[in-house]
Amino acid sequence: MTDAPLDQDAAAPAPAPARFDTLPLDAKLLRAVADQGYATMTPIQAKAIPVVLSGRDVMGAAQTGTGKTAAFSIPLLQKMLRHENASASPARHPVRALVLAPTRELADQVANNVKAYAKHSQLRVAVVFGGVDMKPQTAELKAGVEVLIATPGRLLDHIEAKNCVLNQVEYVVLDEADRMLDIGFLPDLQRILSYLPKANRQTLLFSATFSPEIKKLASSYLQDPELVEVARPNATASTVEQVFIGCSDDDKRRVILRQLRQRSIQQAIVFVNSKLGAARLARSFERDGMRTAALHGDKSQDERLKSLAAFKAGEVDLLVATDVAARGLDIADLPAVFNFDVPFNAEDYVHRIGRTGRAGASGVAITLVTSDDSRLVADIEKLIKKKIELAAAELDDDRPRRRERFRDESREDGRPDERQEDRPRRPAAEGPRVAEPRRFAPPVAARDPFFDRPYEAQADQAPAAWERTGAAPAATAAANGNRVSPSIRPKRKVAALLGGGVKA
Incomplete structure (x- = not known):
């Protein structure tokens, strides 16, 4: 056979x-x-x-x-x-x-x-x-x-x-x-x-x-x-590694810095959704020792072209940009793209990550996802027809604890405020800390216990006529010959000099 x-x-x-x-x-x-x-x-x-x-x-x-x-x-x-x-x-x-x-x-x-x-x-x-x-x-x-x-x-x-x-x-x-x-x-x-x-x-x-x-x-x-x-509509390039990391808003910048060190990334574009956010994030990265430039619509065209030219020349490590840089920019050998904010439109995600992995080269696209981005991530899944798995963010345990940052100024010995939660320090042998989204308890309004007490009549207050007889006010007044109820105080007589009807 x-x-x-x-x-x-x-x-x-x-x-x-x-x-x-x-x-x-x-x-x-x-x-x-x-x-x-x-x-x-x-x-x-x-x-x-x-x-x-x-x-x-x-x-x-x-x-x-x-x-x-x-x-x-x-x-x-x-x-x-x-x-x-x-x-x-x-x-x-x-x-x-x-x-x-x-x-x-x-x-x-x-x-x-x-x-x-x-x-x-x-x-x-x-x-x-x-x-x-x-x-x-x-x-x-x-x-x-x-x-x-x-x-x-x-x-x-x-x-x-x-x-x-x-x-x-x-x-x-x-x-x-x-x-x-x-x-x-x-x-x-x-x-x-x-x-x-x-x-x-x-x-x-x-x-x-x-x-x-x-x-x-x-x-x-x-x-x-x-x-x-030549490919399935709205498909992403196979040369781009797509990573989705779940973290809180406060930990996003530290996640990017850790990924840059772990992957030995020399240059990257960081995409944000707002012009103000791009400017603020660029200044934050500068304080971290990175060479940064911002690219957004509020900058003049001359400033935008200079920032882009400096990035292409290798003079800038991180280019923090809005979606004005998501389309058409061809930067040779760009190793990574970070989505600091998940884009509002799923199509913009395809264009953002397309800045890396061009002309057959390999690249990585890292998207930072918070608990508020579930709908936007679902739209991206529907567009690219791929299941998205969130990875936990690993952070270096170098951020000072809350009880170290906040001191009770009224105490001379510098000990932590008793109102702060005394959390034990994590031993260094346990490895890096895994970032979790912060959860805050809803504020509780202060209540006065006086308003929670049931109504109690005062002991020295004489009951009204209808309370003593059990009859309605109108019936009591008719029984008294249309006289004024004893529970109503009569008007005081005022002298004529003061505008009253009685002469002094």
Whole structure:
């Protein structure tokens, strides 16, 4: 009896990644791609680039860090090479491709990538975003550009100022389309699309997360789009280790410091939900001896770019940021991401942890969870379709006890206040302390025992007439000939000099 043959499909090796030189691209673009060190395409690039070159509208969904920018910019540059020219006239360089991004940092990063791909051609690339002076942007726009990357608000400012005309746009790209189609950007997006030609326009939408509502809304802007997905929708990268640690709010910072030491992490991004929380947390880490920088919406664009540049250069250990840094930032070899606060939107969790583990590298994403975050964690479980297990937080037992921090100032011997709970110190041999959420008893209001006593009549108080006879007040008054009840005191007679009716 012979052994059954092995399954050929299971034994066959995985297909080799496709190379860029197999695509019908111009030699200028292939040279620029080679200068960036790219030889093979990522899955989203291998699927999306041929579709974009064919002229179809595309909805591209892929995990963060998989090269979505190159997936739409390289084929668009290939299709616009027929318009390149060396003329100095601005009229020969109208805007033909428009890329919209939700944040300033993402717009600046996309512009840098597109400029790198087009550096050997004569196509002009410009970027406009808010927070900086408009005059240099205006001069660049009036000189003529073929590819314009912009945030919606600043682009509308230039349109109203007559600095750019969009009547010859042939290609529109919405990067991070789920945020672009959010309720906050939708009015500005509709205004911008009203300035574009409706015919002969190719529209591309790319993002890491696509909800069914976003797909339905995007269908109104695309014509017969082709959906390109290389992974399960809203999936997280397999190269990112996801850790959820349960702790209290007071222990979060100490948990992060311990994880940095245990895992020998040199750099990390710490995400918070509020601008004020980012600034305060950055100052707290500075007092702990860490080199920190804060990145949030209240900072000027120049400050945000400087903080980001310092972090990329290794001059900053911890970048404490809000969700303005959760999308599109490409930082090479970022080892870790911390979620100091669980994000309010589950989609933002996917984008936050996508800052690490990019381009096939490994990374870790640590989320700190309190007892109040159960609903938000359940939303993340539903989105990523993974069961989340909470790990206990281990802390170094170096924080002074409450009875050591609070002293009774009225005692000269410096002994602890008798009102404080005298808790024994944990021996050092027992190992690190496991943090537990603090539980506080509800405050008890002070009560006066007088109001809890039953009613008691005074002994020297004479009972009223109806109390003595047991009759109603009206009946008692009728029996006495409508005389005044003896329990009612008569009016005192006052002299006329004082306003009374009796003369002195």
